[in-house]
Amino acid sequence: MFDISKITDLSNIMKKYFISDINFRDSDNVIVLYIPNDRISEKANPGYVSKTQLENLANKLSNNYSVSTEIIYVNTKKLDEIGQGVEILLKAKFEDIIEEANFTFLTANKVNAWLKSKTVDEVKEKEIKIYLKSIFFDSGIQHVDIQWIGELEKLPSFIELLVMTKRLQPVLLDTYILKFSVDYQNINEKWLNRQLDKLIKKGLIVRDSITKKYSLTGKGLGVIPNVFSRNNSDIIRALDLGRREW
Structure with missing residues (x-):
């Protein structure tokens, strides 16, 4: 079993890359890095780390210690609260359409939205998209990718x-x-x-x-x-x- 403490300059690496936790999964020989999504940006900026930087770090750790490295992006309390608030507002305004809403925050300003609805026409779909993006924009999230999930699926999505x-x-x-x-x-x-x-x-x-x-x-x-x-x-x-x- 690999000992995480063997990683050179571990404390500085965690600070530099905003790693909230790190452990070793011995079942498949993988170092797992946990990174808060509100510290991720599309490009490297002060106070943030880009996914490219993290991927380079993962490759470096894998090469140096002969193990695989996996990055897990986790929501912070702040992003969880934003997601919960948006879902409440969305369901309140479109209560007859939106059954369920799930959000994956990819970075500090980018989110994937998964909306479940029985039926939705093109006009309402456009209205919901505009409304959803405006709510997220007010929270500093400029990029919103929306996916619709039907009530019944005959095959896996x-x-x-x-x-x-x-x-x-x-x-x-x-x-x-x-x-x-x-x-x-x-x-x-x-x-x-x-x-x-x-x-x-x-x-x-x-x-x-x-x-x-x-x-x-x-x-x-x-x-x-x-x-x-x-x-x-x-x-x-x-x-x-x-x-x-x-």
């Missing part, structure tokens, strides 16, 4: 594919089908392979050319919504790893 990848990675195509077939009887290899190829093109997952197994990229990890419960994808993955034979 791409966010479900990402969560399942995180849960099982590295994972074979057959394993996806086995896991998803419990809830989605229509899933098949041809459809799934096509969806995974789309995610590869978007830079959200990668496929090992030798093992044919899929894993998340840092970008893919960043777009998974944060859910602070036992169903959180990190918790699910930890439970699965604990049961898996290596």
